[in-house]
Amino acid sequence: MTTTASKVLDRVLVLEMVRVTEAAAIAASTLTGRGDEKAADAAAVEAMRAALNELDMDGTVVIGEGERDEAPMLFIGEKVGSGTGPAIDIALDPLEGTTICAKSGPNSLAVLAIAEGGGLLNAPDVYMDKLAVGPGLPDGVIDLDRTPTENVEAIAAAKGVKPADIIACVLDRPRHEALIAELRSIGCGIVLIGDGDVAGVIATTDPDTTIDVYMGSGGAPEGVLAAAALRCVGGQFKGRLLFRNDDERARAAKWGVTDLDRQYDLTDLAKGDCIFAATGVTDGSLLAGVKRRGKVMTTESVVMRASSGTVRWVKGEHRLDR
Numbered sequence: 001m002t003t004t005a006s007k008v009l010d011r012v013l014v015l016e017m018v019r020v021t022e023a024a025a026i027a028a029s030t031l032t033g034r035g036d037e038k039a040a041d042a043a044a045v046e047a048m049r050a051a052l053n054e055l056d057m058d059g060t061v062v063i064g065e066g067e068r069d070e071a072p073m074l075f076i077g078e079k080v081g082s083g084t085g086p087a088i089d090i091a092l093d094p095l096e097g098t099t100i101c102a103k104s105g106p107n108s109l110a111v112l113a114i115a116e117g118g119g120l121l122n123a124p125d126v127y128m129d130k131l132a133v134g135p136g137l138p139d140g141v142i143d144l145d146r147t148p149t150e151n152v153e154a155i156a157a158a159k160g161v162k163p164a165d166i167i168a169c170v171l172d173r174p175r176h177e178a179l180i181a182e183l184r185s186i187g188c189g190i191v192l193i194g195d196g197d198v199a200g201v202i203a204t205t206d207p208d209t210t211i212d213v214y215m216g217s218g219g220a221p222e223g224v225l226a227a228a229a230l231r232c233v234g235g236q237f238k239g240r241l242l243f244r245n246d247d248e249r250a251r252a253a254k255w256g257v258t259d260l261d262r263q264y265d266l267t268d269l270a271k272g273d274c275i276f277a278a279t280g281v282t283d284g285s286l287l288a289g290v291k292r293r294g295k296v297m298t299t300e301s302v303v304m305r306a307s308s309g310t311v312r313w314v315k316g317e318h319r320l321d322r
């Protein structure tokens with residue numbers, strides 16, 4: 001897939017995005033392991049918002065902390081940045097994995113993705129059925145209309161291994177009982193994660209994790225963020241919104257999502273050029289978490305761009321005494 005570089009995104013320094021996720025991660029890290037999810041999230045949100053507002057852009061939050069009436073900051077539709085400069089859509093999760101952070105578990109991240117206006121699906125805050133594999137497999141190897149067994153068989157055939165050699169990553173939830181039982185019945189290994197499916201999906205792109213496929217439902221906003229990352233590093237992603245009631249369907253309609261049963265592909269979720277950035281809050285498979293040693297805080301971030309496929313790993317040292 002070749003993607004034309006966006007001149008609009010050129011005007012916002014790619015590396016500026018790292019400063020934004022760093023700020024959120026540092027703020028959240030002061031509350032890591034303190035058992036207070038809300039406080040950690042609020043700290044990350046406030047810091048991310050302040051950092052975004054320093055940038056010269058006409059930014060609109062399309063995926064954020066929720067609807068205006070339920071989120072005081074970084075709500076869907078909120079304008080961020082100076083207001084002058086390029087029109088940019090932003091999907092963000094200042095603290096992806098609030099519970100992880102509160103318990104000091106693995107893989108909580110500060111994440112965001114940006115694209116030209118209209119480039120990101122305005123996913124409502126509902127669940128999404130997700131299926132993802134890393135790069136190098138034939139197109140169409142995964143499909144949400146197939147059973148988990150059929151998908152595992154197709155991935156195994158493409159990799160030249162047995163279905164029992166396939167390792168799947170799945171959120172540890174009662175709703176995934178049948179999925180987990182089916183995968184175990186064909187001998188798959190399952191990496192059960194407590195939270196954090198953005199990292200879970202991205203893990204399929206990193207051979208060091210040994211994870212071949214991500215399966216199961218999680219937040220739709222996190223699905224768009226993960227898709228933006230896979231647009232940059234390669235891989236395949238399928239997503240379908242799941243609605244539990246009419247209120248959720250109405251939310252989708254409100255944000256212009258009309259084809260409710262559609263199976264989304266990577267480019268339906270994040271199209272054109274896009275940039276994905278993340279900073280680790282706690283240690284994880286993608287990034288090390290924020291560490292404080294005396295008066296220095298260290299951060300580890302990644303920023304990547306779809307049009308060039310460039311992936312930059314950024315280590316930061318932040319002095320608390322200056």
Ligand SMILES: O=P(O)(O)OC[C@H]1O[C@](O)(COP(=O)(O)O)[C@@H](O)[C@@H]1O
Nearest residue numbers: 095096097098195196197218219222
């Ligand atoms: O906990 P649920 O309802 O199964 O939702 C799953 C979603 O929650 C998370 O585990 C964590 O979400 P938060 O960032 O809101 O804490 C996501 O990674 C995932 O998509």
Ligand SMILES: [Mn+2]
Nearest residue numbers: 093095096097
């Ligand atoms: Mn999240």
